[in-house]
Amino acid sequence: MERVTHMTELSRTYVDECLRGGDDGLAGAVARVALPPAFEEAWRAHLLPRPWFVSAAETAAFARDLEGLFDLLVSLPLRLFDGDRDRFAAAAGIGPALTAVLGRGGSGVPAKFGRADAYHDGTSYKLLEFNLGSEVGGIDMAVFNQALLRVPEFADFARVHRLDHVDIAARMAAVLRDRAKPALSGGAEPVVGLIEGRDGIGPYGGLMRATVEAMAEQGIDVRIGEIGDVRTRPDGKLTLDGTPLDLVLRNFAASQLLDDPEGPEVAEAFFRAHEAGRTVLFTSLESGFYSSKGALALLTDPRWSASFDAEERALVDRVLPWSRTLPAAGGSGNDGLVDLCRERRERLILKPSAGYGGLDTFVGWECGDAEWSAALDVAVERGGYVAQERVVPRPEPVYDPATGTVDAWIAALGFFLTDEGYAGAHARANRADGGAIVGMSSNPDTRMVGVFTHP
Structure with a gap:
């Protein structure tokens, strides 16, 4: 067995039980998990053979820091640039064309919804990116956590070690219900359009169907479409295939609109419907200003340090490289x-x-x-x-039942945030020697991971 250092105690315990129990025990729990069809199709081949464990107290503290960091980010245009968003965007490295698109249809106060991607360096979490906006993806991973808890061997492990998790899909459903209230046209539950950019369903359809499936378990009716499929009724409400939409869950990014010659013009229908209160757009494109890595860089740039008080500077130093x-x-x-x-x-x-x-x-x-x-x-x-x-992430041991070996893996933890605070987590993982970038888009060996907290 390869020696793995800097492992957490619970990870060591999990691997030891996998080694003792064989594939019919804890080691094969992920392989035996019964998954709903869309999730099975989208993610089965990409699942790590075990979940990831994080400290509940440390996670809660990091989530509080993320809320503080969000408040700092959205304060930057006024705090540093006298409210001039164009100057803020230029300083953050956002070009004029993208700035114009991001500024359309916003209120000036973006929704507090997104996913913060972080490494744990063995001492604390360090934030790599703060992905704000509804297009971040990943809300379906709670389906995996729930399903894994129905595997008896893992359920026993979870009970003994008091594992817990926050259901991302349930938190998302609560957000959608709340945001859709002003535009409800029929029953008590909203009809939601999960809308991609033009030609976006092709590459992302599997992930979108998994999201629809996860939301259906929460009682939310979600329909899939692309921006060109949406129509506007005479009263200003948006429809998809003739069905009125109370809320559009935006799955398209501003960059997709820029890449589409008709994109900005087609998107105007969404902005008008939102402004008229007929169909809510969640989230506005302005989230992109603050999910820019350049916005994070402004927080660590000494040229602006005098604009932050001691407590704010301590927060930045604590979480940002x-x-x-x-x-x-x-x-x-x-x-x-x-x-x-x-x-x-x-x-x-x-x-x-x-x-x-x-x-x-x-x-x-x-x-x-x-x-x-x-x-x-x-x-x-x-x-x-x-x-x-x-940021050098702390490696963790993973037992692979297919090879019978224990190898070191690293994980990028994704922490979800809503107006109510911490909303759950998932992770993406690579072998520790598999390259610096942990992401499905750039590394096909990346694996998706469910995340559980422990006391």
Whole structure:
């Protein structure tokens, strides 16, 4: 058995029981779990052979920090730029075209809904990204947790070790019910449209169907469509295949609208229906301003530190790694930053400010000096890139019943946040030696993981 260090005590206990019990015991619990059809199709092949365990107290404390960080993020335009959102967007590395789209239909106060992705470095959680907006995905993973608890061997383990979890789908259903109230047209429950961008159902349809399935278990009727499928009635209410929609659960990103020549124009129907109170749009595109990695970088930039009090600076220092927005080609500010990044190659990663899934990312410690220098040149030329200090995640042991080996894995924990606070978690995991980026879009070996808290 490969030696795995820095494992949590509960993970060691779980692996030891897997080794003792064989595939018919705890080791095969994930393989034996009975999953609903859409979730089975979307995720079965991508599940890690065991769940992930996190401390309940530590998770609760991190969630409180995330709420404080959200408040700091949405205060930035007023706090740093006298309320000028265009100046804020430029400082965060958001280009003019995207800024115009993000600003359409917003109220100035985005919904507190999203997923914070973090590593645990063996001491504390460090935030990598704060993905705000309804398009973040992952609310269906609570289905897996519920199903795993119906496997007797895991149910016994969960009872003995007092495992718990927050049902993300239940929290989401509560949010949708609350937000849809002003636009309800019929019964007590809203009809929700889960709407993708044009041609978006093809690549994301399986995940969308799993979301529909999870929401159906909560009593919420969700219909799938693309932006071009939605119509507007004479009274201003949106419909999908003739069915009135009380709420649109936005699954399309602003970048998809920009990539579609007709996207911004088609999206106007959603903004008008929302403004008229006929169909609620959840969430507004303005969430994208604050999920920008460049917005996080503003919080750690010493040029702005005087704008935060001691408690706020302590919060930022506690949860955020060092981050800076790189100057775009021909731009000004942050003199010497690119040279500093060249020197700190082994400690830095370059990410597009508005990117996702690890796409178009450059990992300094996986590059040679020449390759890293070229990556910095590309980032400056493209604009909108953030340099972030490396966070080394704590490895955990995973027993693989297919090979009979125990290997070290790392996980990016995704913590969900709503107006009511912490709303559950899931994780994505890679082998510890499988590369720096933990994400399905950029690493096909990434596995999805259910998350349970322990006392």
